[in-house]
Amino acid sequence: MTNRAGRETLLFAGLAVLIALVFAAQGAAFGTRMLVEASCLAIVALGLTIQWGYAGLFNVGTMGFIAIAAYTTVLVSFPVNGAFWTSNGPALLGKTALYLAVGGLFTYAMSQTHRLGLPKKFRTLLALIAGAATYIAVSGALGQAAAHIEGEAGFIGGFGLPVWIGWLGGGIVAGALGWLMGRITLGLRADYMAIATLGIAEIVKAYLKNADWLTRGTLTVSPLPWPVPTPADLGFVMSRAAYLSVTAVMIVVIFVLLQRAWAAPWGRMMRAIRDNELSAAAMGKDINRRRLEMFVLGNVIIGIGGGALITFSSIFDPSSFLPLNHTFLVWVMVILGGAGNNLGTIFGALFVYVIWTMSEPAALFLFDQIAYWGDRLFDWQAPADMTTRALQMRVFVIGLTITLVLRFAPRGLIAERPVKYE
Amino acid sequence: MTEVDLLTALPVREFVFFINKGIIAGLIIGSIYALGAVGVTLIFGILRFAHLAHGDMMTTGAFIALILTALLPGVGALVGLPTAFVLMPIAMALTALLAIVLDRWFYRPLRQANVRPVTIVMASVGVMLMMQGLIRLVFGTGTRPLYVGAKDIYRVPVGDGFIVVTEPQLLLFVFTALCIVALHFFLTRARLGKAMRAVSDNADLARVSGIPTEHVVRATWIIGGALAAAGGTLLALDVTLKPDLSFNILLPIFAAAIVGGIGQPYGAVAGGLVVGFTETLAVFNWAILLRPLAPFLPDWVELPTQLALVPTEYKIVIPFFILVAVLIWRPTGIFRGSVIK
Numbered sequence: 001m002t003n004r005a006g007r008e009t010l011l012f013a014g015l016a017v018l019i020a021l022v023f024a025a026q027g028a029a030f031g032t033r034m035l036v037e038a039s040c041l042a043i044v045a046l047g048l049t050i051q052w053g054y055a056g057l058f059n060v061g062t063m064g065f066i067a068i069a070a071y072t073t074v075l076v077s078f079p080v081n082g083a084f085w086t087s088n089g090p091a092l093l094g095k096t097a098l099y100l101a102v103g104g105l106f107t108y109a110m111s112q113t114h115r116l117g118l119p120k121k122f123r124t125l126l127a128l129i130a131g132a133a134t135y136i137a138v139s140g141a142l143g144q145a146a147a148h149i150e151g152e153a154g155f156i157g158g159f160g161l162p163v164w165i166g167w168l169g170g171g172i173v174a175g176a177l178g179w180l181m182g183r184i185t186l187g188l189r190a191d192y193m194a195i196a197t198l199g200i201a202e203i204v205k206a207y208l209k210n211a212d213w214l215t216r217g218t219l220t221v222s223p224l225p226w227p228v229p230t231p232a233d234l235g236f237v238m239s240r241a242a243y244l245s246v247t248a249v250m251i252v253v254i255f256v257l258l259q260r261a262w263a264a265p266w267g268r269m270m271r272a273i274r275d276n277e278l279s280a281a282a283m284g285k286d287i288n289r290r291r292l293e294m295f296v297l298g299n300v301i302i303g304i305g306g307g308a309l310i311t312f313s314s315i316f317d318p319s320s321f322l323p324l325n326h327t328f329l330v331w332v333m334v335i336l337g338g339a340g341n342n343l344g345t346i347f348g349a350l351f352v353y354v355i356w357t358m359s360e361p362a363a364l365f366l367f368d369q370i371a372y373w374g375d376r377l378f379d380w381q382a383p384a385d386m387t388t389r390a391l392q393m394r395v396f397v398i399g400l401t402i403t404l405v406l407r408f409a410p411r412g413l414i415a416e417r418p419v420k421y422e
Numbered sequence: 423m424t425e426v427d428l429l430t431a432l433p434v435r436e437f438v439f440f441i442n443k444g445i446i447a448g449l450i451i452g453s454i455y456a457l458g459a460v461g462v463t464l465i466f467g468i469l470r471f472a473h474l475a476h477g478d479m480m481t482t483g484a485f486i487a488l489i490l491t492a493l494l495p496g497v498g499a500l501v502g503l504p505t506a507f508v509l510m511p512i513a514m515a516l517t518a519l520l521a522i523v524l525d526r527w528f529y530r531p532l533r534q535a536n537v538r539p540v541t542i543v544m545a546s547v548g549v550m551l552m553m554q555g556l557i558r559l560v561f562g563t564g565t566r567p568l569y570v571g572a573k574d575i576y577r578v579p580v581g582d583g584f585i586v587v588t589e590p591q592l593l594l595f596v597f598t599a600l601c602i603v604a605l606h607f608f609l610t611r612a613r614l615g616k617a618m619r620a621v622s623d624n625a626d627l628a629r630v631s632g633i634p635t636e637h638v639v640r641a642t643w644i645i646g647g648a649l650a651a652a653g654g655t656l657l658a659l660d661v662t663l664k665p666d667l668s669f670n671i672l673l674p675i676f677a678a679a680i681v682g683g684i685g686q687p688y689g690a691v692a693g694g695l696v697v698g699f700t701e702t703l704a705v706f707n708w709a710i711l712l713r714p715l716a717p718f719l720p721d722w723v724e725l726p727t728q729l730a731l732v733p734t735e736y737k738i739v740i741p742f743f744i745l746v747a748v749l750i751w752r753p754t755g756i757f758r759g760s761v762i763k
Contacts, residue, residue, distance in 0.1 A: 056538065056540065058540050058543060058544070060474075060547065184746055184749055184750060185749060187753075188749065188753055189539070189540075190539075190540040190543070191466070191471060191472035191539070191540065191543055192472075192680070192749060192753075194472055194474065194540075194543055195472060195474075195673070195676045195680075195745065196742075196745065196746065196749070198474070198672070198673065199673045199738070199741070199742040199745065200742070202669075202673065202738050202742075203736075203738060203739050203742055206735060206736055206738055206739070207736070209735075210733075210735045210736070323669075324551070328547065328551060331544070331547070335544070383562060385562050385563070385564070388558075388562070388563055389558060389559050389562055389563075390559075392554075392555050392558035392559045392563070393555060393559055394555070395551050395552075395554055395555030395558065396551070396552050396554075396555025396556055396559065397555070398548075398551050398555075399547075399548045399549065399550065399551025399552035399553075399554070399555060400548070400552055401548075402544065402545070402547060402548030402551065403528050403545050403548035403549060403552070406532065406537075406541055406544060406545050406548065407528070407531055407532060407535075407545075410535075410537065410541070
């Protein structure tokens with residue numbers, strides 16, 4: 001046990017030294033920004049460790065859940081757009097919602113007609129026709145509403161509520177989307193969930209990018225309100241430090257709650273399901289329901305982290321969500337830190353993010369050197385887009401890290417702690 | 423109405439437009455998906471994991487073809503076919519070799535360590551990122567043409583319109599058809615092909631009856647890698663080559679493999695065509711087909727100018743929707759493949 005504690009102390013001490021070096025080299029403003037972003041991603045990583053480490057669920061759509069939560073945060077916390085509320089927009093949107101509700105009810109009713117004795121063939125046909133009619137009516141009405149809103153008001157704006165409600169809302173929406181995904185894929189093997197989550201992430205991004213009436217699309221929304229005084233009031237370092245204290249408190253709260261849950265009978269049940277599905281099922285555990293629970297819980301936390309991340313960046317740009325930064329980086333954090341170990345995940349998040357931020361100047365420096373020496377020694381002309389290419393090196397390194405960790409250190413740097421019951 | 427009136431009233435022009443923009447376009451993208459999905463379904467069926475790096479394997483194959491074309495630019499002229507197409511077999515062989523090497527380095531150690539299958543899926547994500555990073559590092563993120571010079575275009579006159587097929591498209595159809603026939607004979611006649619089907623059906627039973635699993639695994643990677651390279655090269659010949667290709671194609675090929683039923687190569691071909699056609703027809707502007715009806719309609723009916731089921735920017739929704747629908751209603755796919763547990 002002491003060995004373990006010593007290892008953890010050593011790792012965190014090393015991390016502290018690393019962070020101190022970054023502060024010394026790049027200044028406090030850069031350092032605090034890095035730490036805030038790392039702490040937001042640590043919350044996301046905690047959500048993912050619930051899904052992957054506790055339950056063995058394979059979510060490669062983190063980007064999509066972060067993006068939808070980020071948008072929800074914007075919708076809830078962005079100041080009210082008066083032009084939208086005085087225009088015809090709300091009425092047109094209400095009409096669309098009405099169409100959707102009526103059409104949905106009608107489709108549902110059609111799908112239940114076999115209770116009246118209709119053959120199943122006709123039931124399916126009727127339900128499909130009703131569904132198609134609803135789709136056409138709703139997309140027509142929505143198109144009208146969207147055109148009107150874009151013309152009159154730009155976009156629908158927000159509700160102007162406090163930011164923390166936005167984060168919570170983001171968590172809830174991400175959880176709801178996760179519930180839907182889970183209902184579809186949890187009965188099947190994890191591979192199917194991987195494909196489905198990969199797809200939903202791209203779809204969420206495509207929608208946020210193209211639905212101008214909702215998100216202003218590529219025009220981006222800024223500046224997003226902060227829960228603490230902004231840099232304009234306090235200066236960069238102080239305001240970022242204030243933000244960091246908020247996210248740090250969030251991490252501590254989530255961490256303590258998760259540790260408690262992990263040690264509780266609930267955590268034991270989850271480990272049992274992960275380690276031996278059959279025997280857990282034989283003990284009367286409803287495996288798919290429990291997994292759904294895990295998936296939704298993990299997504300809620302991912303969503304909260306995503307909300308905090310977008311608020312800090314202060315600009316909502318749908319194109320800025322990248323699978324690499326918002327999915328695979330989080331994955332590296334979780335598996336390198338130690339899936340199933342909350343402390344390990346937090347360590348992994350901070351460590352990987354520090355390395356990640358520093359890798360950009362490092363890669364540029366390295367490739368500058370290569371281009372310089374290549375030119376001097378071999379008369380080699382570096383291509384013009386060397387900078388963008390150099391940054392692609394990081395994609396390779398992320399991939400290599402994933403494969404190496406899986407092969408040589410599958411339990412991560414701080415491995416899952418076996419719980420012993422006397 | 424006289425005969426002449428009837429002929430002019432027939433919507434030949436619209437029909438030809440539909441064939442060009444709907445049928446041929448669907449067939450092209452469907453064939454590409456089919457070539458990718460066959461590999462995915464074989465790997466999923468025999469090695470029992472979703473190989474997420476398959477899209478990048480297709481892109482890598484196309485880039486290998488690009489390198490070969492740059493090295494030996496004159497080869498095509500000798501045969502009268504595009505250079506990249508003539509050199510494609512070499513690209514296929516190299517990609518197959520790459521697939522085997524990747525398996526040996528990254529997947530086999532994990533298989534032998536007996537990890538959960540989903541860990542191997544994660545490893546394939548790692549491989550995917552590595553390939554993506556390398557491709558972009560070496561070739562940049564820009565677009566490149568793989569077809570050098572002007573494309574030969576064949577026009578089949580129908581009415582006063584033309585059905586248009588370009589040379590790469592024709593090659594694509596012929597090659598895909600040949601591949602599928604060859605695969606069919608391999609899987610039903612050859613010893614190794616039969617062994618592959620046996621392993622796909624029941625791996626344990628196949629092993630105890632003395633089928634050499636390592637050979638089967640190697641054959642799977644060879645077929646998967648070669649077809650992936652062919653699909654990537656042919657797609658790049660028809661449109662252009664860019665590194666983003668892989669991410670866009672990943673979801674459709676998995677949807678195709680699952681629609682067709684995991685472990686069912688014919689199913690994958692059918693699934694590829696289903697996904698390709700659905701995608702094309704969903705973004706097709708159906709208003710054009712309604713236009714000939716305009717003179718016969720009463721005045722108060724106004725025909726819309728845009729009548730696509732899904733706007734083009736949401737094209738990626740379609741394979742996803744198909745995937746979800748299949749997973750909900752028929753997880754075994756059309757051809758009753760296995761649901762891998």
